[in-house]
Amino acid sequence: xxxxxxxxxxxxxxxxxxxxxxxxxxxxxxxxxxxxxxxxxxxxxxxxxxxxxxxxxxxxxxxxxxxxxxxxxxxxxxxxxxxxxxxxxxxxxxxxxxxxxxxxxxxxxxxxxxxxxxxxxxxxxxxxxxxxxxxxxxxxxxxxxxxxxxxxxxxxxxxxx
Numbered sequence: 001x002x003x004x005x006x007x008x009x010x011x012x013x014x015x016x017x018x019x020x021x022x023x024x025x026x027x028x029x030x031x032x033x034x035x036x037x038x039x040x041x042x043x044x045x046x047x048x049x050x051x052x053x054x055x056x057x058x059x060x061x062x063x064x065x066x067x068x069x070x071x072x073x074x075x076x077x078x079x080x081x082x083x084x085x086x087x088x089x090x091x092x093x094x095x096x097x098x099x100x101x102x103x104x105x106x107x108x109x110x111x112x113x114x115x116x117x118x119x120x121x122x123x124x125x126x127x128x129x130x131x132x133x134x135x136x137x138x139x140x141x142x143x144x145x146x147x148x149x150x151x152x153x154x155x156x157x158x159x160x161x
Contacts, residue, residue, distance in 0.1 A: 091123035
């Protein structure tokens with residue numbers, strides 16, 4: 001059994017802690033802005049520790065399904081491209097992740113390479129305000145979570161966004 005360490009009040013396996021430290025160092029080297037990189041690294045690390053494995057797996061499944069439905073590669077969903085053809089599917093993925101997992105807005109942002117939680121909130125609100133995006137979200141939702149005999153979506157946590 002690997003050694004256990006303390007990180008942000010929670011017990012973490014050494015390999016996970018080492019992987020997070022390596023990721024933070026890579027972010028610092030790539031970005032070049034020490035202050036912003038540290039803030040992103042800190043947020044990402046905390047989001048990883050707070051996130052549940054099952055939610056991350058489900059979130060990745062949502063991203064893959066949304067990308068496939070829009071004819072995109074999964075990496076397109078994580079890119080910082082702001083064109084409508086990529087940002088709208090990304091908003092739909094954010095909305096579905098928020099609805100069907102217990103992930104917070106900062107945790108979703110961390111999953112999408114440090115996107116600020118307010119951008120996630122704005123994207124989710126955009127889906128709620130757009131009939132076209134909401135219809136697309138519902139279509140993908142039925143693919144991911146078939147309707148059960150009780151008439152509710154399988155996997156629906158009942159969270160309204």
